[in-house]
Amino acid sequence: MAAFAASEEIMQTANLAPLRVLIVDDSRAIQAIIQRVLQAASLGPLQFELAMDGEQALRLVTSFEPDLVISDWHMPKVSGLEMLQTLRQIGRHEIKxxxxxxxxxxxHLSQARSNGAIFVINKPFKDEDLLREVQAxxxxCREAAKGPAPALESAEALNRLIKSQMREIPFRLIPAxxxxxxxxxxxxxxxMYVAEGQKTPHALGILDVNACCILGGGGAQLQPPPVRLALxxxxxxPEMMAQADLFLRSAAGILTREPGSPAVTLKVVNLVAKPFDKLRSLxxxxxxxxxxxxxxxxxxxGRMAFIRL
Incomplete structure (x- = not known):
């Protein structure tokens, strides 16, 4: 049975698409050490690319499309932190x-974490420390390759949230x-929602004006005539909008997130009269x-949408 289980694990690993790892360090010796440690471990198929500084790494991002970047901090031209900040500024939030x-x-380490760094290991490092972080x-990365999870935990969670907002007012929630x-x-x-300690957005929530009137009217327990007038x-x-904002704030608690990841909170909510190009593309x-x-x-x-970023 043990042999069968091992064979099955080997077959599963063989069927995995290679993940791409970009190693960024101005020391070729450190590049070689990191690559050798990862190649010697059972991490599944990997492809490697090497860069001497953050500037070269940013050029490679468009051609190599790395899943994971392992970088030094202090390098000529562009530092590791500057490279990370640039990746986030150009919208490459998916690159770990x-x-x-x-x-x-x-x-400095707090800056790295707030820009989404997933680990910081100090030199000289132990192989097992590097492997533990890279394996996770x-x-x-492999889980993300299956496609992002829905923005919300479930329709049932949203249904409960709306029920707490509307109380005894009946409603129907219809997938769209x-x-x-x-x-x-x-x-x-x-x-816009963010995870605690992060600068980059985690998700967006959108209520159309009708949903604002309905959730706002329900939250204020209004009779139908003033709600229909607003629609x-x-x-x-203003009372309806205050209740709609409260609903969006509460929705942070049912957004999908990875186990053990920081809590998600509402950062800002604004009334948008005209959609912008980024929102349209999302x-x-x-x-x-x-x-x-x-x-x-x-x-x-009314209608609503939640988008995981």
Whole structure:
């Protein structure tokens, strides 16, 4: 049985697509040591590329498309932190970055973590410490390759959240896969969520103006006439908007996140009168989404979308 299990594990590893690892260090000796440690371990198929500094690494990103970058900190031209910050600024949030470095300053390390660094290992390092961090990173890469999970934990979790908002007011939550930005009536109440300690956004939440009126009216326990008036005019009352904002804040608790990852909170919510290009392109994605219609007898129908970034 043990032999069969081992054979099965080998077959599963053989069927895995290679993951791409970019090693960035101005010491060729350190590059070789890191590559040798990873090649000697049972980490599945890997492809490697090497860079001498952050500038060269950023050029390689577009051609090599790394899943994981293992970088030194102090390098000529562009440092490891500057490289990481540039990756995030150009929207490459999916690339995992870890550091193997002599840097120990807490202020600098905090900057790295806030920009999404997944590990920092100090030189000289133990092989087992590097392998432990890289193994966890590669497992996360393989999981991500299957496609992002929906933005929300489940329809049931959203249903419970809406019920707590609407209390005794009946409603129907209807999945709306494939809805586009034009399906959501303007203006939109747009929320951005972040994980604690991170600068990059974790997810977006969008309520169209009808959903703001409905969730706001339900949260304020309003009778149907004022809600229908707000829907017909496209202008929710301040009380409705306050309740809609409260709903979006509470939705942070049901956003999908990896086990053990930091809690997600609402960073900002704004009323958007005109959609911008980045939001339009995100709404064209068909993965990492949770889209619904909300129908309330006597009120009307609104739409919402949550997008995992």
């Amino acid at each position: 970055v870890g550091f193997v470095t002599t840097e120990t300053g807490e202020r 990173a590669l497992a996360s 896969p494939g809805q586009g930005l034009n399906d959501l009536k303007l203006p939109h109440n747009l929320a 017909s005019s496209g202008v929710p009352t 709404m064209e994605r068909d993965i990492g989404r949770s889209d619904y219609r909300l129908s309330v007898p006597g009120y009307g129908e």
